[in-house]
Amino acid sequence: MQDVIIIGAGVVGCSISYYLTKYDLKVTVLEKCNDVSCGTTKANSAIIHAGYDPKEGTHMARLNVLGSKLTKEVCQKLDVPYQQCGAFVLGFNEEDRKHIELLYQRGVNNGVEGLEIIDHKKALELEPNLSEEVTCALWAKSSAIVSPWELCLALAETSVKNGADFRLNQEVKAIRKENGVFTVTTQDAEYQSRYVINCAGLYADVINEMVNPKSFTINSVKGEYYLIDKSEGKRVSRTIFQCPNKDGKGVLVSPTVHGNLIVGPNAEKNEKEDLSTTSAGLAFVKKAAVRSVPSINFRENIRNFAGNRAKSEVDDFIFEESATENFFNCAAICSPGLSSALGMGYEVLEWLKGKEELKEKTNVVDSRKQIRFKQLSMEEKNELIAKHPEYGRVICRCETVTEGEILAALHSVLPAVSIDGVKRRCNTGMGRCQGGFCGPKITEIIARELHISPLEVLQDLDGSNILKEQIKEDC
Template structure:
């Protein structure tokens, strides 16, 4: 029997697992997909927000501020790409300048440091490619950009190193309370745990309803994006927002930690697992973004994608212990600023578990740092040392991102193995470049097949069922 079962391996579930790994308890993460971070965590704006947007007194305001600081600290410890570049909320009219003042005041109430309003001259000096129609901007210098899937993977891998179990390809189908434990029914058999953390993302309300009446409801909301080539990556220096409205923070234009430019999202109702993109949605994103930065060259787009927000009617996080089921903790409604808040939320979830009876004894010795070899960023001397130690580092597989076979093999054999082409991509960037895996994809597939000793046809693109090879084009006798 486990002490704690965490349902969901997105950024929230992985953050909780990381924190629980510091204690002498038995914990398990249950994830229905074949890897961590494959839901909303891998498909969002990748922004660590400043904290000026949430209404004062909300859980979003509380955790955004704490998470902004703690996430930066964890990225440094766990070798996750992060850059604190600041954000600008841009006004295009005198009326919107009033909104900037309101946001600045809200940020002050929430505890956001060093905010200031720039006039048109200052704005255009710092951001020469911003629209001539922009009249002012609110600077929030504490905003950062991150690789969200790499952060979730780092947290989960460190948790595994500290003894936390992770069960992938395991979907929760039922929950029943018996005596002082929960019987968690899955497609891979029964799992017992004394406590449950429900971090199931857009399906958190459905997991809650497996044992409880409906206490909150998630209305999935989809946002579509453009990812542009690195040729566009220096177009702006900050995260560029327009003034928020009733639909959210709106379409942003931002550099990414990998040197690209990300543009989006829109906002539209969606099914929980619908990540399709649409012509109308992308057209809206494009036209809205051009209002902020008219010089974006959308012909340099290398990828379109969509992510789904776990939105609730209250527009606030749902974090509480269920009144009828002691030890069952819901962490729901993790829409923006969910990524920014997850690491701080995890700290409080651990406290909630302790308050409800979980005995927490700190381990004497834990893994709390991590280092990843990124060949592309090493000096010539370090590269030579790596190649001498392991010749696979001398073989470039992904030319766009300069990713070596050594990095790919390492990704496959890390604490949570990469078993799909996209799982490798999330760990070491192979396939992230301009050609989006057009050249290196088949080679990565071969390496996974070789290293895991599985048939080539059993290596998926991403989730189970995303088959690349579905059969032979000719039978054995054809010539």
């Protein structure tokens, strides 16, 4: 029997697993997809928010401010791409100015450091591509950008090294509690534990109702994006927001840690599984974004994508022990959930410490070093290739990713099982051609390394096979 079962391997479930596995606890993570970070965690704005936006006294405010500090530390320890680039919230008129003053005060009350209100001149000096219409801005110096899926993977891999048991392709179907023991049933197995932590994202309401009466509903609110080529990556050097409204933080323009420019999102209620982008949604995003930064060259767009926010009736995270003792809900984790995830991990550990005495493990793994070939010096590259010739074969030409890095992704402690799984681990297909050139080569490498037919190679989730049939050689 396990001590803790965590349901859902997004950034929240993996953050909790990261903290709990530092202690003498048997932890199992059940995830319905074939990889971690396949839900909302892989499709968002990738901002580690400073914490001026959530209302004082909410879980969001507390966990955002704590999470943002912890994310900075953890990204350094686990070698996750992270840049503290800062953010502006732009004002265009007197009403916006009042809102910016409110956000400033809220930030101070929430304990956010490094906030300043600046005028038109200073805003344009720091960000010359902003609209001339900008009258003032809130400058949040602690705001940062991160690679969300690499953060999630780093937390998951570190947990595995510390003993976590990640069970992928396990969809939780039922939960029952008898004599203090939870039995969690998936499509093909039963798992038992003393505690259950519900981190099932858009489906946290369904999981909650497996043991509790209905107490909240999760609705999906879609956000659509442009991801623009690196040629536009320096259009702004900070994350540029407009004043938030009732639907969220509005449309942002931001550099990404991979050197691109991200523009979005809108906010449209939708079905949980709908990740389509629409011409109307993207037109809305474009119109809103050029109000902040008129010169964005949308012709350099390389990809559109969408992510779904998990929203409940309440304007806060649902972060509490449920009516069923020892069953904890991390639900309605909409934005700033990415920024708050490590705060949740930290506090779930504190919650467990309040339940029983926990023993810290000795020899905990809490560091990680990734080989990113293109970031090495010439001497380091030569040295690496001399020892491991597979690092001398560049497979993804846009991002200069080598076969060595792909092999590391396919044989890691949480190995990639698809083309997108490789992409999330080492950035293949992230460049201008979006995998057009390297896709076939990566398919061959996956088939060879996983000892499967190329016909079985997946783009991403189960059923996303990319090749249909082998054409007979004599045809």
